[in-house]
Amino acid sequence: MTILNNIGKIMASDCDRAVQSDHLYDVLIRLAQSLDNDADQKLLRHLAQRWQEKTFNLMVLGQFKRGKSTLINALLGMSILPTGVVPVTAIPTSLRYGDTIRCVVEFRNGESCDIPLEELPHYVTEEGNPKNEKAVAHVTVFAPSPFLSHGVQVFDTPGIGSTLLTNTDATKKALPQGDAGIFVLSPDPPLTETEATFLREVSSRVTRLFIVFTKADIVGRSELEELIQFNLQLLREILETDDVPLFRVSARMVLEAIERSQTPRDAYEFAKLRETIQEFLRNEKEAVLRKAIVARARGVVTRERDLIQIEIRSITMDEVERAERLERFHAEVQRLAREQQAANDILRGDGARLITEINRCAESIRERVTRELEHDFRELSASDIPRSKLLKGASTIFSRLSERIAIVFSRERARLERQIGEQFARIREDHVERIHGVLSRLMETAGNLFDAPTSAWDLKVECTVELEDYWPLLQPSSALGTVPVEIFAFLLPTQWLRRRHVRRLSQALEEAIVANTERLRYHFIQGLERTLRALRDELEVEFSDLVRVVEEAVQRAAVTSRQEATLRQATLSELQTRLQMLEEFDEVLLKEESQ
Ligand SMILES: Nc1nc2c(ncn2[C@@H]2O[C@H](COP(=O)(O)OP(=O)(O)OP(=O)(O)O)[C@@H](O)[C@H]2O)c(=O)[nH]1
Numbered sequence: 001m002t003i004l005n006n007i008g009k010i011m012a013s014d015c016d017r018a019v020q021s022d023h024l025y026d027v028l029i030r031l032a033q034s035l036d037n038d039a040d041q042k043l044l045r046h047l048a049q050r051w052q053e054k055t056f057n058l059m060v061l062g063q064f065k066r067g068k069s070t071l072i073n074a075l076l077g078m079s080i081l082p083t084g085v086v087p088v089t090a091i092p093t094s095l096r097y098g099d100t101i102r103c104v105v106e107f108r109n110g111e112s113c114d115i116p117l118e119e120l121p122h123y124v125t126e127e128g129n130p131k132n133e134k135a136v137a138h139v140t141v142f143a144p145s146p147f148l149s150h151g152v153q154v155f156d157t158p159g160i161g162s163t164l165l166t167n168t169d170a171t172k173k174a175l176p177q178g179d180a181g182i183f184v185l186s187p188d189p190p191l192t193e194t195e196a197t198f199l200r201e202v203s204s205r206v207t208r209l210f211i212v213f214t215k216a217d218i219v220g221r222s223e224l225e226e227l228i229q230f231n232l233q234l235l236r237e238i239l240e241t242d243d244v245p246l247f248r249v250s251a252r253m254v255l256e257a258i259e260r261s262q263t264p265r266d267a268y269e270f271a272k273l274r275e276t277i278q279e280f281l282r283n284e285k286e287a288v289l290r291k292a293i294v295a296r297a298r299g300v301v302t303r304e305r306d307l308i309q310i311e312i313r314s315i316t317m318d319e320v321e322r323a324e325r326l327e328r329f330h331a332e333v334q335r336l337a338r339e340q341q342a343a344n345d346i347l348r349g350d351g352a353r354l355i356t357e358i359n360r361c362a363e364s365i366r367e368r369v370t371r372e373l374e375h376d377f378r379e380l381s382a383s384d385i386p387r388s389k390l391l392k393g394a395s396t397i398f399s400r401l402s403e404r405i406a407i408v409f410s411r412e413r414a415r416l417e418r419q420i421g422e423q424f425a426r427i428r429e430d431h432v433e434r435i436h437g438v439l440s441r442l443m444e445t446a447g448n449l450f451d452a453p454t455s456a457w458d459l460k461v462e463c464t465v466e467l468e469d470y471w472p473l474l475q476p477s478s479a480l481g482t483v484p485v486e487i488f489a490f491l492l493p494t495q496w497l498r499r500r501h502v503r504r505l506s507q508a509l510e511e512a513i514v515a516n517t518e519r520l521r522y523h524f525i526q527g528l529e530r531t532l533r534a535l536r537d538e539l540e541v542e543f544s545d546l547v548r549v550v551e552e553a554v555q556r557a558a559v560t561s562r563q564e565a566t567l568r569q570a571t572l573s574e575l576q577t578r579l580q581m582l583e584e585f586d587e588v589l590l591k592e593e594s595q
């Protein structure tokens, strides 16, 4: 495959950067290996794994045939995904970094298998897998593209708005997993109403959205500008902002250049798009995670250093003094454990208040959605449909309302997530600060009792409300049921029949709203309770670990102090060496922090 051979040359500088980003991983693993303390080792390995696995989901979305799969191939610098002139992508496909190309198909029954790249179209396209007869749930392709380094996972989604409704469905289900999105538009035709509706939904869900106007090569430059200005005007209205990041590109030109072993030159703003996305990933996503991980690792180093100081001082104490100080330490532990309990009680209270807030929000969501959908419903059912078309009319109203339910609830979910997320962040900060106070005092006490200077360290916990990726929106079809068809309907007077259709649809609509609000409420409360438990447990483990490691250090010191002078001296100088090594690790971590 020539494209694969060329990619290495063309994007070599990016590869260097990808390799460099693993330095922090190595530092964390080396630090873990150099420690005796199991809990800290485990924590550092966990941090290294989080760093290595840092994933960031970039969804490529848009109407069918806009050129999504081609654009992904161009961003990756290799022709991986099938593309074509009829609706192609039928199964959401994710692309992740791997040293070699590997395709993994996961089936709905939970089984999975590896397939050669050539067979990918048999599983992900409408032609190869019509109506998903192979029951594929998801396909992951691992590829050695620098674009996929830094943990980015690109999702190719089936195009929305085609006659293949299952494609639109599959894409909407994948949407909640997105961190950022690329919305693909092209000259043929300009933005449609379906796209506008979908775009509104997408923009409320992802933290960052890039608009890409691809296939720029199919129109002349002046026509292109005219089209772009037209689309931009609509986009500003839809996204309710004047700041719309739009990039003109030609994915085809990029791929053709790579095939000819050339660096793509004029593919409009393709290079800028690629750079902006990577910049965003590096700066906004990676930097935040890097800071949190480094702070945590430096906390471990500081604590280890403090413990060594305590051990060194304890070795030189006499037995009675050491035992008496350990007893005082335990008394202080009891007192601080009560303080920790009080902090947990406050957390519980804050959690309960947040649940009340979720309930209140759910109630206003129900009222707001009801007002909005009832208004839609009145408009939809206002027209005077002739008797012969009554059933068809009801069926149209039914599917329009089903669509609106999905959109409106997705928007409300995103809104609630933001609102609750912000409040949770404050609760988390307060709790972490309280527990941090308890832990610092614990360490300070140990330091004072054993005449060893201890240093302040940072306790950073950055957990967010853990919601299930997929929010189980009650599928409008099952929520609204099917439009009732009655055998004797033809005997009923038209007005009567019309009123009955309206009544039934209105009742089904109300039931769907209530059911979905309830699901939304339950989903958030469950997520919040799970997260609060995890936060409390994590900090409790931190407390008991700290007590244990201080005790262990003092006990080791007791053993050492009973040894004969040369052995004791050897242990002391080994501890000094470890102290020195930890200082060096701290310097390396400090440099990593400012990367
Ligand atoms: N001229 C030109 N054609 C393009 C470009 N990008 C895509 N195409 C063509 O547009 C057609 C559709 O491209 P795809 O990448 O399959 O589109 P898609 O959005 O993934 O389509 P679905 O998966 O069916 O939703 C193909 O025939 C591509 O060759 C481009 O930049 N320029």
Ligand SMILES: [Mg+2]
Pocket: 068, 069, 070, 082, 083, 088, 089, 156, 157, 158, 159
């Ligand atoms: Mg496609």
